[in-house]
Amino acid sequence: MGPLDLGVVAAYLAATVWLGIRSTRRPAERTEDYLVAGRTLSLPAFVVALVATWYGGVLGVGEYTYLHGLSNWLVLGVPYYVGALLFAVLFAKKARLSAEYTVPDLLFETYGRGAGTVGTLTVLVLSLPAAYLLMLGVLLRRMTGWDQRLAIAACALFCLAYIAARGFRSVVQTKGLQFAFMYGGFALLLPVAVWSAGGWSSLERGLPAEHFTWDGGQGAGYVVAWYFIALQTLVEPTFYQRCFAAKGPKTARNGILVSILFFALFDGLTTITGMYARALLPGLPSGVDAFPALGELLLPAALLGVFYAGMIATIMSTVDSFLFVGGVTLGRDLVWRLCGGKADQLFWTRVGLVVVTAVSAGIAMASESVVALWYGFYSVGTATLLPPLVGTFYPSLRPAPRFAAWGMAISGGLTLAWVLGRQAAGRPWLGIEPIYAGLAVAAITHLAGVLAARRNVVN
Numbered sequence: 001m002g003p004l005d006l007g008v009v010a011a012y013l014a015a016t017v018w019l020g021i022r023s024t025r026r027p028a029e030r031t032e033d034y035l036v037a038g039r040t041l042s043l044p045a046f047v048v049a050l051v052a053t054w055y056g057g058v059l060g061v062g063e064y065t066y067l068h069g070l071s072n073w074l075v076l077g078v079p080y081y082v083g084a085l086l087f088a089v090l091f092a093k094k095a096r097l098s099a100e101y102t103v104p105d106l107l108f109e110t111y112g113r114g115a116g117t118v119g120t121l122t123v124l125v126l127s128l129p130a131a132y133l134l135m136l137g138v139l140l141r142r143m144t145g146w147d148q149r150l151a152i153a154a155c156a157l158f159c160l161a162y163i164a165a166r167g168f169r170s171v172v173q174t175k176g177l178q179f180a181f182m183y184g185g186f187a188l189l190l191p192v193a194v195w196s197a198g199g200w201s202s203l204e205r206g207l208p209a210e211h212f213t214w215d216g217g218q219g220a221g222y223v224v225a226w227y228f229i230a231l232q233t234l235v236e237p238t239f240y241q242r243c244f245a246a247k248g249p250k251t252a253r254n255g256i257l258v259s260i261l262f263f264a265l266f267d268g269l270t271t272i273t274g275m276y277a278r279a280l281l282p283g284l285p286s287g288v289d290a291f292p293a294l295g296e297l298l299l300p301a302a303l304l305g306v307f308y309a310g311m312i313a314t315i316m317s318t319v320d321s322f323l324f325v326g327g328v329t330l331g332r333d334l335v336w337r338l339c340g341g342k343a344d345q346l347f348w349t350r351v352g353l354v355v356v357t358a359v360s361a362g363i364a365m366a367s368e369s370v371v372a373l374w375y376g377f378y379s380v381g382t383a384t385l386l387p388p389l390v391g392t393f394y395p396s397l398r399p400a401p402r403f404a405a406w407g408m409a410i411s412g413g414l415t416l417a418w419v420l421g422r423q424a425a426g427r428p429w430l431g432i433e434p435i436y437a438g439l440a441v442a443a444i445t446h447l448a449g450v451l452a453a454r455r456n457v458v459n
Contacts, residue, residue, distance in 0.1 A: 001143050001296075001304060008305030009143065012313065013158070015177055020162030020170040020320075031345050034167035035101045035328060036245040041172065046246055046255035049175045049321075051262045053238050054080075055182060056318020058270060058311055059135040059288050065274025066287035068218060069211025072274065075218075075226045077267040081260050083233030088256035093249035094393040095240055102325075103240050103389070104333040107404075110392040114405030119385060120333045122412060123237050126381040127326035128356065130363035132319045135288070137364060139312055142292050149365045156361040159319045164353050167346075168245065171320050178317040185310015186269040189291075192298045193276035206279035225433040232378040235385035237325045323360070327353030376419040376434075383438025384412035387446035399449020400456060407445030411438050 001009075032038055041049065057076075065072040100106055103123050108116030137152035144151070163170045197206070210217035233239065243252040270291075277290040284293055295307040331352025336343050388408060391398035399407065415438030422428045429437075 001308065002301050004302040005305030005308065006143070008302060009309050009312065012177070012181065012309040016174050016313075016316070017162045019173045019177060021166065022173070031101075033169065034346055034349070035332075036241065037168045037172055039099075039245055040247060041242065041245045041251065041255075042247060043251050043255055043258070045172060045175075046242055046251055047258050047262065048179045049172050050239070050242050050255060050259045051266075052175045052179045052182060052314075052317035053242075053321040054259070054263065054318070055266055056129070056132045056315045056322075057135070058182075058314045059138060059291060060131065061267075061270045062274045062277065062290035063287035065271050066278045066284070066290040068216025069207060069213075069275055069278070070271065071214055071216030071218065071223065072271045073267055074214055075216070075223055077264070077271070079227040079230030080233055081263060082227070083230040084239075084256055084260050084263070086231075087234055087236075087239055088253050088260075091234065091389075091393060092243050092253040092256055095243040096246050096249040096252040098392075099244075101244060102328060102333055103235070103237050103385070104329065106240075106392045107388060108337070110398065111388065111401040111404040115388055115401060115408055116337075117334075118405055118408040118412070119388065120329060120337075122381055122384045122408070124326060124329045124334070124356075126232075126235070126377060126385075127237055127322050127329055128360045128363060128377070129319045129322035129326070130360045131377075132315050132322065133360055133364040135315045136312065136319065138288055139292060139308065139315070142289070142296075143308065152361050152364045155316075155319070156357050156364075159316060159323055160353060160357045163320045163324055164350050167349070168241070168324060171324050172245075174320065175317060178313040181306075181310040181313035182317070183266065183269070183310075185307045185314075186266070186273055188303060188310075189295055189299065189307050190269055190273050190276070193273060193280070193294065196298055197276055197280055203275055203279055206282075207275060211275065211278070221431075221433060225435050228433075228435045228439060229378045229382060231386055231439075232382040235381055235389055237329070238321050241321075241325060323353060323357055326356035326360070327351075330356055376416075376423070379419055379433075379435045379438060380412055380415045382435065383415040383442045384408050386439075387411075387442050391446075391450075397450060398453060399446055400453040403445065403449025403452055407442060407449055410445055411442035414438060414441050 061072060061076055064076055098106060104116055104120040107119035133152050133156055136155035137148050140146060140151035140155055141148045204212070215223045246252040246255065273294065274290055277294040280297060281293050284290060291311060292308070295304055299307055327349050329352070331348035331350065332345050335348045336345050388404045391404070415434050418429055418434035418437050422434055428434065
């Protein structure tokens with residue numbers, strides 16, 4: 001990258017810092033303001049904040065599309081539209097009406113200390129943005145030639161610097177700029193790729209036939225597994241946080257419905273761009289490099305900087321949101337509660353931010369595949385949290401508290417073991433994907449808990 005490109009990226013980063021730390025109408029030292037921006041998110045702000053946060057995995061999308069083509073839309077797109085639609089219909093209004101601050105709040109209030117603690121630890125794992133820091137590190141490495149571990153550390157510290165002071169308000173204030181860059185970057189590159197390589201027929205000639213199949217050569221079991229993994233949307237901490245921060249229940253529900261349209265648009269841009277990357281650059285050592293390599297091949301000075309800023313904005317919008325949720329989860333939901341609610345929530349949230357940033361950066365430095373990180377984290381989180389969260393909103397499906405805690409621990413532990421076994425062996429145990437085993441055990445333990453709760457009511 002030349003001086004013009006680096007200048008564009010530097011200007012974007014400077015604007016992000018300014019937006020993140022600038023003064024606001026309300027002080028950020030009140031708990032409600034720091035954690036949920038005073039519950040003031042309008043519909044446009046809700047949509048921008050949710051869409052920008054949800055698409056941080058842009059290099060992972062590039063990795064999957066480069067390797068498997070159009071099936072990206074059916075694996076990393078459509079399942080999440082379904083999950084978001086279910087969240088909007090089943091949970092969004094109820095989450096806002098609960099007036100809680102976090103997912104662990106819901107679990108502590110409904111089931112007590114045991115389930116709340118297990119849920120807090122699970123949310124903490126889900127909130128570690130290791131996959132996204134890995135992607136930022138890849139981009140910074142390509143820009144500067146730095147060692148990737150140094151690049152990851154620098155990215156983590158930068159994100160921490162502008163969100164610690166003002167909390168969720170800092171996160172929200174940066175989202176408009178990030179939203180504009182994430183769409184603008186791909187809207188810039190895709191037409192250039194089409195002009196350079198030709199239309200759809202050129203892709204058909206230049207790509208493997210499996211890139212145009214529904215499963216991308218992965219097999220039905222793998223594809224269907226992602227539809228269950230996408231149920232992770234129903235336990236996604238950032239979805240709940242935005243609902244808790246919305247002006248009202250209708251804003252929460254309608255904001256998610258509108259966001260689904262933007263999800264589909266962005267998936268279209270990234271999927272087709274990734275296929276052009278494979279057609280024009282078939283010999284890349286890693287699919288994670290697909291988008292940046294294509295930009296470097298096709299875009300002139302300054303425009304390459306715009307595209308890089310767009311990728312950075314897309315990923316950073318997720319890193320800062322997840323770091324904040326992780327900091328709140330560790331500092332407030334765990335430490336503050338262990339202290340009996342007597343500690344300073346905001347102080348321990350900031351301490352949590354520092355710890356979560358360090359842990360996430362360490363995991364990112366030890367990882368190579370973005371998709372593999374998603375697969376593992378989301379499988380465990382969905383199996384652990386989904387049944388008890390359903391029970392928090394629908395009392396007739398609520399298990400007895402002791403069953404909720406043990407069910408979460410058993411299903412989460414089993415799923416984690418299954419994920420690690422799959423990674424070690426290169427194939428799932430017994431030919432069964434981890435998410436299936438985890439959800440099956442979660443359903444059984446949850447049903448036992450519901451029946452126990454009903455017996456207690458009768459008695």
